[in-house]
Amino acid sequence: MSGDCVKERTNTFTWENMKVERILTEEETRKLETIDVFTTTIEPKLANKFLKFIQNHIPKINDLEHVKRVRRSQTDDGNVNKGIELRVVLCPVDHISKEELIKSLESFDPAIIQHIQDNLAIYPVPKHSPYTMSQFNEWKSIWPISYKRPTTQDEELTGNDLEYIKKYMEIAENEARLAQESNNRKIGAVIVNPQDSKVAAIKGDMTHSLQHPLKHAIMNCIEAIAKDTAESYKTISSTSPNDSLHHKRKLDESGITSDAISAAEGGYLCQDMDVFTNSQPCVM
Amino acid sequence: MSTQEETQLTLPIDIKNDPEYNTHIKFMKEALNMAEEAYQEDEVPVGCVFVHNGEILCRGRNKTNETKNGTTHAELVAIDTILTNENISQRKYTPDVFKNSDLYVTVEPCIMCASALRQIGLEGVGRPDGRSPPVPITVGGYCHDEAIYMLRKFYVKENVNAPNPKKKANRILKTNDLVLEDSQD
Numbered sequence: 001m002s003g004d005c006v007k008e009r010t011n012t013f014t015w016e017n018m019k020v021e022r023i024l025t026e027e028e029t030r031k032l033e034t035i036d037v038f039t040t041t042i043e044p045k046l047a048n049k050f051l052k053f054i055q056n057h058i059p060k061i062n063d064l065e066h067v068k069r070v071r072r073s074q075t076d077d078g079n080v081n082k083g084i085e086l087r088v089v090l091c092p093v094d095h096i097s098k099e100e101l102i103k104s105l106e107s108f109d110p111a112i113i114q115h116i117q118d119n120l121a122i123y124p125v126p127k128h129s130p131y132t133m134s135q136f137n138e139w140k141s142i143w144p145i146s147y148k149r150p151t152t153q154d155e156e157l158t159g160n161d162l163e164y165i166k167k168y169m170e171i172a173e174n175e176a177r178l179a180q181e182s183n184n185r186k187i188g189a190v191i192v193n194p195q196d197s198k199v200a201a202i203k204g205d206m207t208h209s210l211q212h213p214l215k216h217a218i219m220n221c222i223e224a225i226a227k228d229t230a231e232s233y234k235t236i237s238s239t240s241p242n243d244s245l246h247h248k249r250k251l252d253e254s255g256i257t258s259d260a261i262s263a264a265e266g267g268y269l270c271q272d273m274d275v276f277t278n279s280q281p282c283v284m
Numbered sequence: 285m286s287t288q289e290e291t292q293l294t295l296p297i298d299i300k301n302d303p304e305y306n307t308h309i310k311f312m313k314e315a316l317n318m319a320e321e322a323y324q325e326d327e328v329p330v331g332c333v334f335v336h337n338g339e340i341l342c343r344g345r346n347k348t349n350e351t352k353n354g355t356t357h358a359e360l361v362a363i364d365t366i367l368t369n370e371n372i373s374q375r376k377y378t379p380d381v382f383k384n385s386d387l388y389v390t391v392e393p394c395i396m397c398a399s400a401l402r403q404i405g406l407e408g409v410g411r412p413d414g415r416s417p418p419v420p421i422t423v424g425g426y427c428h429d430e431a432i433y434m435l436r437k438f439y440v441k442e443n444v445n446a447p448n449p450k451k452k453a454n455r456i457l458k459t460n461d462l463v464l465e466d467s468q469d
Contacts, residue, residue: 210369211372211378212364212369212379213403214400214403223355226354226356230351230352269354283398284396284397284399284403
């Protein structure tokens, strides 16, 4: 057996020693990635005019809405040019060549084009919009960015969620014990339709009892649900003789097949269902 | 195709000089026949054969629509024909048979099937394209154009089993960049 599969748990499961944690998404755990952009400096009194100009003359920046266009910093260049420096993001370096960029800036103000060219520099800025506050705090140190708390971000698990999880985890755990009694691995799974909280399948590992290395608990659940679904399809087609499986495939006037309609009604395979299992699923 | 070295790739492939070229083509054609069967049933056309001691051990083709089971990909269907759920004691082979078998499949195995193939101990996987695979040892390039043609002809027709079927009346089946031995349509 390969390392892909989780070995049997050694510690005994109890609700007292169990802690439910939400697994963080890729966005939430993402480390800082940067993208190189052309920047230049501009005198504060010309800043507004320059920003309007570049909006019309330089390719629009897509997917970098979180990056602030202007970075304001104190300069202290040997007390001669002491003051405020405004550094402006022009566009990502892979959008345009340096020569093209300079050319498109030329029509701005011939008097200061030399200044813009002299101060043209490539800076790294955060490539992705920060998803969490800690990402925001870390990433803003390389370039100013904005942070909007995502509306889809999950809240902490509530008491109702915990009750829901506990109920089905106990069933999965019990199924795991039954599997072990038949010399299978101690793994059980429950698939639940969260819409109506109905159990769609409860199955344990059967790799030993079926002498089949792929009969994992979750795969067995999926198979059981598929069999139920296929049965209900048969019932539908046998009750309407003009609607045999073959005829069902034909397109109706609206272009939607009756197959597609019934698939939508019965759920598409196991889409949107919840799985409870006592062991981390393997890659399969 | 069955060496002990892990994740070894025989790329870039030089299939013309392969002494087993004709054997691989023969079994790839069998896999393509299975894909054709899937195509005829409005399934995503993927087919495969497992070969043991130079003979076909089992065949499989995608059955996800027929079974309403999204995991019944060609490879898993083929494996289940050997490891049947009924009469386990009268099975002709144990799961170990796959350790000395080769797989010929018309598309690079998905990550689920790749993991399944590892778990049944398969060492060699033949595959029609030549890109980096998730499976231990692969040889690619055999029936390359036929395999591409199979998928193209599926994706120009409307997939009535898709969750949201798309109208594809304007799509044209492109074949001018493919070299096909005999036209199948």
